[in-house]
Amino acid sequence: xxxxxxxSSLTGRRWIGPDAALERRAEGLAQQAALPxxxxxxxxxxxxxPAEAAGFLTPRLRDLLPDPLLLRDMGAAxxxxxQAAVAGQRIAIFADYDVDGGSSAALLIDWLHQMxxxxxxxxxxxxxxxxxxxxxxxxxxxxxxxLIVCVDCGTLSHDALAAAQGCDVxxxxxxxxxxxxxxxxxxxxxxxxxxxxxxxxxxxxxVVFLTLVQAGRLxxxxxxxxxxxMAMMDLVALATVADVAPLVxxxxxxxxxxxxxxxxxxxxxxxxxxDVARLDGPPAAFHLGFLLGPRINAGGRVGxxxxxxxxxxxxxxHQAADLxxxxxxLNRDRRAIExxxxxxALAQVEARGSAQLSWAAGAxxxxxxxxxxxxxxxxxxxxxxxxxxxxxxxxxxxxxxxxGVDLGRAIQRLAREGLLLKGGGHEMAAGLTVEEAKxxxxxxxxxxxxxxxxxxxxxxxxxxxxxxxxxxGATPQMYRMLEDAGPYGQAAPAPRxxxxxxxxxxxxxxxxxxxxxxxRSPGAPALEAVAxxxxxxxxxxGLIGAKGRRFHLAGKLELSTWGGRERLRLRLDDxxxx
Numbered sequence: 001x002x003x004x005x006x007x008s009s010l011t012g013r014r015w016i017g018p019d020a021a022l023e024r025r026a027e028g029l030a031q032q033a034a035l036p037x038x039x040x041x042x043x044x045x046x047x048x049x050p051a052e053a054a055g056f057l058t059p060r061l062r063d064l065l066p067d068p069l070l071l072r073d074m075g076a077a078x079x080x081x082x083q084a085a086v087a088g089q090r091i092a093i094f095a096d097y098d099v100d101g102g103s104s105a106a107l108l109i110d111w112l113h114q115m116x117x118x119x120x121x122x123x124x125x126x127x128x129x130x131x132x133x134x135x136x137x138x139x140x141x142x143x144x145x146x147l148i149v150c151v152d153c154g155t156l157s158h159d160a161l162a163a164a165q166g167c168d169v170x171x172x173x174x175x176x177x178x179x180x181x182x183x184x185x186x187x188x189x190x191x192x193x194x195x196x197x198x199x200x201x202x203x204x205x206x207v208v209f210l211t212l213v214q215a216g217r218l219x220x221x222x223x224x225x226x227x228x229x230m231a232m233m234d235l236v237a238l239a240t241v242a243d244v245a246p247l248v249x250x251x252x253x254x255x256x257x258x259x260x261x262x263x264x265x266x267x268x269x270x271x272x273x274x275d276v277a278r279l280d281g282p283p284a285a286f287h288l289g290f291l292l293g294p295r296i297n298a299g300g301r302v303g304x305x306x307x308x309x310x311x312x313x314x315x316x317x318h319q320a321a322d323l324x325x326x327x328x329x330l331n332r333d334r335r336a337i338e339x340x341x342x343x344x345a346l347a348q349v350e351a352r353g354s355a356q357l358s359w360a361a362g363a364x365x366x367x368x369x370x371x372x373x374x375x376x377x378x379x380x381x382x383x384x385x386x387x388x389x390x391x392x393x394x395x396x397x398x399x400x401x402x403x404g405v406d407l408g409r410a411i412q413r414l415a416r417e418g419l420l421l422k423g424g425g426h427e428m429a430a431g432l433t434v435e436e437a438k439x440x441x442x443x444x445x446x447x448x449x450x451x452x453x454x455x456x457x458x459x460x461x462x463x464x465x466x467x468x469x470x471x472x473g474a475t476p477q478m479y480r481m482l483e484d485a486g487p488y489g490q491a492a493p494a495p496r497x498x499x500x501x502x503x504x505x506x507x508x509x510x511x512x513x514x515x516x517x518x519x520r521s522p523g524a525p526a527l528e529a530v531a532x533x534x535x536x537x538x539x540x541x542g543l544i545g546a547k548g549r550r551f552h553l554a555g556k557l558e559l560s561t562w563g564g565r566e567r568l569r570l571r572l573d574d575x576x577x578x
Contacts, residue, residue, distance in 0.1 A: 003465045004500060004552050009576040010542040013463040015498065015554065018045075026467075029053060038478065041466050042485040042495050057484045059253040061233075066199060066250060068214040071207070077170045077186035078214035080147060085115045086224070089146035092120040094133055095309060096152035096204070097300030099293050102309035103205045103239035104151035104172065106269075107232055109313040111212050114227035120145065121313075123306040126368055130396070131431055133160035142167035152204035155189050156424050158182045172211055174204045175426055176408045191426065201246040201491075205239030206254060233258040234267055235312065241285050242293030244428055246491030255487040259283055269311040272324035281566075285487040286558065294372075298330035301368030302337060338369040342376050345387050349377055356454055357447040358385040361397070361439050365389030371398035371429070378402060380537075382461050384450055386443065390436050394421070399430040403491070405453040413449060414442055428490065463574050465554055466495035471502070471524030476568050479559050499527075499553045499570070501578050504546040515540045515572070519553060529555060531572040543575055550578040 003017035018026065022044050030040035032050040048056045055063070068074050084091050091112065095105035105121055112119050122141060124134065132153040141148050142164040154161065154171035161169050161182040169184040177192040188207055190199035202210075209232070216226040237258020240251050247255060263282045265271045270292070274283070277291040299307030303326070311323040345360035352359070358381040365373075370387040377385040378400045384407050388397030401407035408425035411432055415423040419442040423432035434442050474497075488494035499519070505526055507517040515534040520526040534540030543551070555572040 004498060004576070006552060006576045009463065009554075009574045010539050011463075011537065011574050013461050013574060015465050015552075015574070015576070016462045017465045017498075018467060023467075036478065036481060038467060038469060038473070038495065038497070039481050039485055042482065045466070045495075046485075046492070059256055061250070061253040061257050064250040064253045065213070066210070068210040071188050071190060071199065071210065072192060072195060073186035073188050074211065074214055077172065077188045078211050078218055080168060080170055080185055081149070081211065082215050082218045084147045085112060085117050086222075088117065090120075090144060091117070092122060092141045092145040092148045094122045094124075094137070094141065094148055094150045094153070096131065097123050097126055097305040097308075098152070099242035099296045099308065100204045100239040101152035102296055102300075102312055103235040103242075104208045105309040106312035107205060107208045107212065107235050108149060108151065109309075110232055110235070111215075111227045111229075113315075121306060121309060123300070123309060125305050126300055130433070133157040135160050135163040138164040138169075150184075151208055154182065154184070155187060155192070156182070156422075172204060172207050174200075174202055174207055175424055176412055178412070201248055201251055203239050203243040203245040205236045205243075206245070206251065209233075209236050209254075230257070231261060231266065233260075234262040234270060237262065237285075238270070238288050238292060238296075238312075241288040241487070241489055242296070244289075244490045247285075247487050247489040248491050252487060252492070255285055255288075255489075259285070259288075259487070267312070268317050268320045269314045269323070272314075272317070272320040273311060273327065275321075276324045276328040281560075284483070284559075285489055289489065294334075295324070295327045295331045297372075298327050298334050301330075301372075302334045302366065303327075303330040334369060334372075337366050338372055338376075341365050341369055341387070341389075342373050345373050345377055346380060349381060349385075354383070354447060356383065356451055357443060358383045359387070359443045359446075361388035361390055361395055361436075363390045367391075367396045370396070371400070371431075374398045374400040384454075386432070386446070388432075388434065388439060390439075393436045395432075395434045395436055395439050397432050397434065399425070399432065401428045401430075405450050407450065410446055410449040414446060417445070419445055463554060464493075464496060465498045467497060468500060469497035471499060471521040471527060474499075474527060474557060474568060474570070476559060476566055479557050479568055482557065494556045496554055496556050496573060501550055502553050503550055504543070504548065507543050507546050509535060509540070509544065513540075515543060517543060517546070517572070519551075527568070527570060529553065529570040529572040531555075534572070539572070539575065552576045552578060 003015040006015040026041040026044040030037045033053040093105050095101040138160045148169045150171045155173045155177045171184050171187040173189045181187050219226045237255045296308035314320040348360035349358045358377050367389045370389050374385045374387040384401045384405050386399040388395040399407050406427045408430040411423040411430040414420045421433040502519040505518040510516050513533050513535045515531040517529050518526050554574045555570040558571050560567050
């Protein structure tokens with residue numbers, strides 16, 4: 001039965017509330033653990049038992065951190081890193097150009113700095129070199145270094161790693177592995193084919209952090225001072241959220257602890273980025289994913305690939321401010337390029353009308369924005385999406401998936417079948433290179449491969465509602481209690497509440513694409529709601545003339561800070577006329 005009787009909202013979705021069994025569990029949790037019902041509902045959705053509630057609301061790293069040695073090759077990797085640092089050997093860090101790669105590189109640079117050592121940073125150019133280690137770069141690095149550490153890449157780079165003659169190579173990665181491992185001293189990757197997958201939710205920075213934990217054990221055993229790993233948690237949190245890693249298990253503790261570290265404003269590069277992003281107040285997971293992450297990524301997308309990692313590892317405030325300004329400028333450029341490609345891609349997707357896969361390809365589309373456009377297409381269609389830029393007969397693309405569809409594994413299979421020149425990634429995101437003539441058959445085959453996973457998803461685009469919330473219950477105090485049940489993100493969605501029978505006091509556009517409105521229920525103060533990008537779809541036009549009318553509203557609570565003042569508002573997802 002539809003929640004509040006809404007079978008078709010302004011966005012054409014049916015609202016689905018908690019079932020009777022979940023509601024009973026939530027009520028039991030609320031009574032036994034002395035929790036407000038909205039908070040108890042979140043815990044019930046996560047299958048938290050009453051005795052576990054206190055621990056879940058205060059996740060501690062020491063309770064959730066796995067033994068690093070559970071990962072294969074961890075002992076050899078940590079031992080080689082410590083050996084190189086203690087002996088003062090020449091170390092190079094080869095990193096991916098995204099937030100996870102930049103954060104992973106910055107973690108190692110920070111750790112080595114505390115050990116009194118420096119490292120050479122190498123991040124490939126997205127257009128000229130592409131993703132991951134390549135033969136010329138590895139040959140050159142091997143000539144001048146004793147150890148190369150590949151972070152957030154390298155698991156599938158057999159030829160490139162073989163080219164590093166006379167130099168040890170350690171891979172710290174999380175992307176899906178193949179049937180064989182590359183020639184390296186150690187390949188630490190929870191998604192290797194011979195791992196059990198229990199730590200497969202880690203991003204690369206999480207793998208690097210575990211490596212540094214094991215390195216700390218080795219230093220302690222030798223009676224040597226250890227770098228302060230807890231001060232590095234901000235980088236692990238940033239990468240975990242920005243790389244859309246599932247916020248379960250130790251990842252919850254990584255993000256919670258990392259946000260607390262970040263709030264101290266001690267990392268010069270993150271402070272500079274927060275300032276240019278106008279982050280006024282304590283950071284939340286939302287800020288990592290939507291304010292800081294895109295700016296760090298901008299260098300790798302449309303500018304210098306190493307800018308993000310350099311900013312994150314910078315120790316000079318003036319240099320950090322300059323790097324942050326460059327990244328902010330590049331992010332504006334990226335948005336303009338993205339907007340043009342997004343419109344073309346969505347037009348192709350709509351014309352194609354596939355019910356399994358949304359894909360688009362275009363000549364001259366900048367390879368630095370195809371990933372984020374794929375994410376926008378996925379959001380618009382609720383389907384796995386692939387966007388490909390074509391240049392010189394070769395297409396370079398990015399893919400983004402929906403829960404329940406392992407796109408990375410399917411794309412790896414396409415590569416094995418010869419439809420792609422190369423491809424790989426993880427469950428929710430992947431990259432590929434394909435001959436232009438094979439794009440259509442490759443996408444047809446990809447739709448076929450993911451069809452079984454899609455068959456298990458709901459045939460309708462239901463909007464999940466966690467429950468009703470009264471206007472009087474939407475307070476900063478309630479928001480903070482709900483945040484204790486977080487952080488929210490991949491595999492741990494933020495609770496979405498319905499506000500029933502609300503009077504719309506005002507509705508106006510913000511810029512060209514966004515909507516702001518004020519609403520209230522009888523006897524409660526007015527609340528503000530913001531719907532990002534609402535004017536691009538049916539939600540904005542459906543509400544823009546709604547002043548004085550009554551609607552059911554659904555969205556997520558968020559606390560904004562401006563000029564030192566806190567203000568609770570609703571991030572509006574949907575609405576339905578009463």
